[in-house]
Amino acid sequence: MGTLELKVLRTRNGEFSPTVFERYQRNEQALLASMLEMYVSGLSTRKVSKIVEELCGKSVSKSFVSSLTEQLAPMVNEWQNRSLSDKHYPYLMTDVLYIKIREDHRVLSKSCHIAIGITDEGDREIIGFMIQNEESDDTWSLFFDYLKDRGLQGTKLIISDAHKGLVAAIRKSFTNASWQRCQVHFLRNILSSIPKKNSKPFREAVKAIFKFTDIDRARTAKNTLIDEFIDQPKCAKACETLDNGFEDAFQYTVIGNGHNRLKSTNLLERLNQEVRRREKIIRIFPNRASANRLIGAILMDLPDEWLSSTRKYIKFDQ
DSSP states (O other): OOOOOOOOOOOTTSOOOOGGGHHHHHHHHHHHHHHHHHHHTTOOHHHHHHHHHHHHSOOOOHHHHHHHGGGHHHHHHHHHTOOOTTSOOSEEEEEEEEEEEEETTEEEEEEEEEEEEEOTTSOEEEEEEEEESOOSHHHHHHHHHHHHHTTOOOOOEEEEOOOHHHHHHHHHHOTTSEEEEOHHHHHHHHHTTSOSTTOHHHHHHHHHHTTOOSHHHHHHHHHHHHHHHTTSHHHHHHHHHHHHHHHHHTTHHHHSTTOGGGSSOHHHHHHHHHHHHHHHHHOSBSSHHHHHHHHHHHHHHTTHHHHHOSSOSSOOOO
């Protein structure tokens, strides 16, 4: 029929409202919810506006879609600050994702700190994120304090890369926990210091070490490799890097019973890729609040597959 212009009766105190509109408002709320879902799934405000116009024959401005996303703020805030005290998270995986935010007409790089906790039962859960100005000892300490203030407890092992500020904050914030250096990052650091030409025997020997899930056998293999290659100038630096970082790279064999999923931050890297896939469409967030809303909504939505799975992320021996 097209658009109907309706004149709605009003009373002076504003208490009167025709009941005829109530049942149609449910359809409107469903449409608005669908628009939010499209936005969180990775569509730009321009694309959402275009789809709504094609479906409904009514144009919706980009600014309206942007204002609609503000409804996400209280939901994200509640999820972001929920209590963690009802569970124990013996294993904590953490990393940083860099995003661009506009501030005072300038485009600035900001750090988004993200943490995944793994429970005693072997379930994984995104337990928090925080957007800050940089990645440093202070910002990581603030992030860990935020997690502990919400009830984070029972942490025995923290898995991360070897960023100096992060490692210092872990040592300070989790005095009774061990640090597991991500083996993927560590192996990359070792091999980057050796030329690719004529280095195949050394590379294969190093990679073989990281296949061990017993620290004593890995340590023996490491010492054998160093004895064999340390006197070769092109291998000296790589041997030194391996020797210095070995113990931290194999803590999961002691604390985590050798579970392979605890030796690297691969789980978090995949999570970051999903956030990045949606964030690339935005490119530059207009402000920090909008970045917090979208990233929070994405992180709230992503674990649905984890929750629906009947399999544990890590199966602990009973």
